[in-house]
């Protein structure tokens with residue numbers, strides 16, 4: 001009934017850290033703006049609701065993202081032609097639809113938000129099934145795309161009520177994949193509220209809270225899983241920071257415990273203050289405190305770094321999915337891509353000595369940022385919910 005809380009189901013999977021971060025950001029933004037109670041549940045569809053081997057999807061992703069050629073083969077063959085796209089979706093939906101159906105029955109949502117490319121087709125089928133039953137529940141279904149430029153067609157299903165994309169390029173792909181333009185909205189990539197709130201704070205104060213000093217600071221990252229050869233990268237970055245000036249190096253290893261332990265044992269140059277961290281939940285503070293980020297071209301990391309005005313040194317990318325992100329950064333003069341670590345270290349050294357270059361890139365990063373993306377997306381989603389509640393109210397009258 002319209003008097004009750006609206007049940008929201010957010011579907012993600014921890015294939016990398018980006019989908020989870022987006023899921024949280026949307027949940028926070030919905031709660032901040034809703035004028036009636038919401039009951040939000042965030043579910044890793046594959047781990048919680050499918051069986052072997054699909055319940056190992058996050059592990060498979062972590063494995064594949066460290067084998068870029070293999071990843072590229074999977075990514076590119078699954079989107080090769082309209083036939084392969086349909087065929088793959090058919091096969092996956094056959095494998096998953098009963099599991100997805102059980103999940104939707106269990107959660108009994110009024111609204112489903114997907115932030116993962118692999119669930120669109122299966123969930124659209126479940127929603128259609130439930131809608132078609134006599135007195136079936138009318139579930140709203142929206143997608144929030146969390147890739148930046150190269151968007152796999154699996155993200156787009158013409159039956160969704162709304163599809164939020166981060167860039168104009170992504171909107172074009174959505175249109176080609178059959179989504180009506182009235183259902184496509186460009187809002188930027190949703191990032192957690194901490195990134196918006198921190199813009200109102202002073203950097204010295206945030207640094208002090210993290211036991212950082214007011215020194216030139218470089219942050220090294222490899223996505224949520226700490227992928228890429230983070231150890232070699234961090235050592236090379238450390239090397240490029242040597243000199244007469246004291247500096248700070250922050251290395252976030254994410255879920256990569258092996259590299260975390262390895263780097264804790266490392267002997268660093270004396271003039272550099274080094275912070276080796278595992279998985280952090282306050283990324284906005286570490287980014288806000290830094291002057292440069294060195295990272296793979298992950299969409300979440302890029303969106304967050306832009307908000308914090310961080311020049312981005314790109315060390316690598318996942319072929320297919322993150323390829324276009326490199327051009328996105330370079331064409332806007334927000335950063336550079338150097339796949340070779342020694343070149344990267346050399347360029348970083350030049351960056352650190354050129355404060356006007358850093359300032360320019362920082363300004364360009366801010367200009368490309370969407371700190372209010374999650375609030376905008378949540379606002380539009382709440383309008384859809386409100387529309388349905390009004391309709392329900394009229395029926396109950």
Ligand code: UDP
Nearest residue numbers: 016017018021223224279280298299300301
């Ligand atoms: N992240 C985090 N804590 C960590 C490492 C990463 O919160 O210790 C977050 C990071 O802020 C970003 C996401 O994980 O939101 C990484 O997303 P991205 O799209 O860059 O790469 P993915 O890990 O999805 O491949």
